[in-house]
Amino acid sequence: MxxxxxxxxxxxxxxxxxxxxxxxxxxxxxxxxxxxxxxxxxxxxxxxxxxxxxxxxxxxxxxxxxxxxxxxxxxxxxxxxxxxxxxxxxxxxxxxxxxxxxxxxxxxxxxxxxxxxxxxxxxxxxxxxxxxxxxxxxxxxxxxxxxxxxxxxxxxxxxxxxxxxxxxxxxxxxxxxxxxxxxxxxxxxxxxxxxxxxxxxxxxxxxxxxIKTPERDEKADPVMHVLRSFDVNKPGIKLKDIKGGVIGGSLTQGIFNVGDEIEIKPGLMNEKKKSYEPILTKITSLGTAAGIVESVKPGGLVAIGTTLDPSMTRSDSFIGSVIGKPGTLPENSTKLKLSVNLFDSAVGTTEDIKVNPIQNGELLRLNIGTAPVLGKVTKVKSSNVEIELRRPACIFKDGHVAISRRIAERWRLIGAGIVG
Incomplete structure (x- = not known):
């Protein structure tokens, strides 16, 4: 059963x-x-x-x-x-x-x-x-x-x-x-x-x-962080039977229903404009481990069927994206301001390596939500740091960001930041 x-x-x-x-x-x-x-x-x-x-x-x-x-x-x-x-x-x-x-x-x-x-x-x-x-x-x-x-x-x-x-x-x-x-x-x-x-x-x-179940706001605008994306169609499938791309993740607030229009950020690169543009699509199905449902609430991992070309969602290509109702998500940004707290030593190394202060001009790897993004430090003032991201991200104020530095050919966790 x-x-x-x-x-x-x-x-x-x-x-x-x-x-x-x-x-x-x-x-x-x-x-x-x-x-x-x-x-x-x-x-x-x-x-x-x-x-x-x-x-x-x-x-x-x-x-x-x-x-x-x-x-x-x-x-x-x-x-x-x-x-x-x-x-x-x-x-x-x-x-x-x-x-x-x-x-x-x-x-x-x-x-x-x-x-x-x-x-x-x-x-x-x-x-x-x-x-x-x-x-x-x-x-x-x-x-x-x-x-x-x-x-x-x-x-x-x-x-x-x-x-x-x-x-x-x-x-x-x-x-x-x-x-x-x-x-x-x-x-x-x-x-x-x-x-x-x-x-x-x-x-x-x-x-x-x-581990208590957190209180979640189901009446707020829905926000879903993407952890997987894939193509569910098997090779040789008939054109009329092809299903749209599927995106997996978890809602942190709000509710999604089948038929909802959704927006995916940061989206895809527009080669003509040389900038990322959000993607608009429609929810065609909602799946959980319990089966296909008509609506999903916060908690648990869900799969959203869309009208997107399934080739777009292959190989987890949408990892790090954020999904919401059109016009409700923060604007894409390549600028990030953080209040930083560094560890005494880098973690993940066999030897004790002291963490030096973040320097202006250095390259860091940042985990913003489910998105790993590279960024260059443009300004350092005490524990406040400004970073120019290599690609845009959908960034929420007061969100937690993990900070890693390149040490001995590996990215090592050196501290954390809070989005300002």
Whole structure:
């Protein structure tokens, strides 16, 4: 039975037929993020051909799960992902439907991780119990979550089944030292094994008590940040059967309905005018993990079918775009003003590299929403920085921006900024 068939009236009225919260998985490559999501949702999120060949997550993946709670069983034994209690066998009640955002852990794919983080309401930080704490990417991911203002975090001590009791306790102490003075300092730390399903009921209980569903404004103008785009047509399809391009992402506010006219920014380059122009199109379908729906609300990841030529949306070409109703989004801009807070040292490096102040004229990589954009610093005054972007972006005032600098042939996270 699909979880959509178990949705009670109270949930449908409040959230519709879709998840109500986005939860990210973050941490070092090979620490078990994708395996954990498979254990919770039954879906393997790494489906891109290169991901299957290399055994790592390259693009941001996503999968949904419904959490149920048995009234008869004591916590955390009554939590599960099925309507029937795994402990006593009685019927359970729906607690919540969540959408998991699986981010790449490999250092060279940090931009993809930051794009995924922009849609997270909370996060699971995985740390392998059988490896040194912290690994460079574990530290980088935690600071990335902190940079983007994500405070609802559950720390998972994975692969505990591979160690003795004393070794697990020693590793636990290392994790507590690692998260001290970070956004995860007060977060619960739970030992699990994603492969064997150990402690998943307790994990679900902690997710439910720690990562709350945020209040969202459904009456505001809709805003959707794009994380995927693709062509759903198979080779050889007949011309009359071709479907328009599909764009995937998550609404942060407002509601979209089938038939709505929408605007996509920054849009496409007009070669004659040498400038980017927004794209206008129409919503022809709305898809969630629960199926095709007539409208979507904030929370969860959705796919928007459009009237666009499907060749335009291939290969995630619309990543970083913002979708709204025509005339409601901020104007495209190549100028960015930030109030900057730099880290003491660059993250993601094996050695401690001090972060020097931002210099006028230097090139930085900025993650604005789900968009990674290169920019050149044009003015520096104390903690305030002005940047000229290489391409325009749709920028919201007071938004969080992650800042990376080129260090030893890699872009390394050095701090964060708030849009002024």
């Amino acid at each position: 699909h979880w959509r068939e178990t949705l009670p009236d109270w949930y449908i009225k409040k959230y519709g037929y879709q998840p109500c919260v986005n939860i990210g998985t973050s941490g070092h490559v090979d620490h078990g993020k994708t395996s954990l999501i498979q254990a919770l949702t039954g879906s393997w999120t790494s489906v891109h051909s290169q991901e299957l060949k290399r055994g790592i997550t390259i693009r941001v993946g996503y999968s949904d799960a419904a959490f149920y709670k048995c009234k008869k069983c004591e916590e955390p034994l009554g939590y599960s992902t099925t309507p029937k209690c795994n402990n006593c066998g009685d019927e359970s009640e729906l607690s919540r439907v969540v959408s998991f955002v699986d981010s790449p852990g490999h250092e060279s794919l940090m931009a993809n991780m930051l794009s995924g983080s922009a849609l997270m309401d909370g996060a699971l930080l995985l740390v392998a119990a059988n490896e040194q704490v912290p690994k460079p990417q574990t530290k980088e991911h935690l600071l990335a979550l902190q940079t983007l203002g994500i405070k609802q975090i559950v720390v998972l001590q994975n692969k505990v089944d591979l160690l003795s009791h004393d070794e697990v306790l020693a590793n636990y102490k290392d994790i507590t030292k690692f998260v001290k003075d970070t956004n995860a300092a007060k977060s619960p730390i739970i030992p699990i094994s994603a492969q064997s399903g150990l402690n998943l009921d307790a994990l679900i209980g902690l997710i439910e008590s720690t």
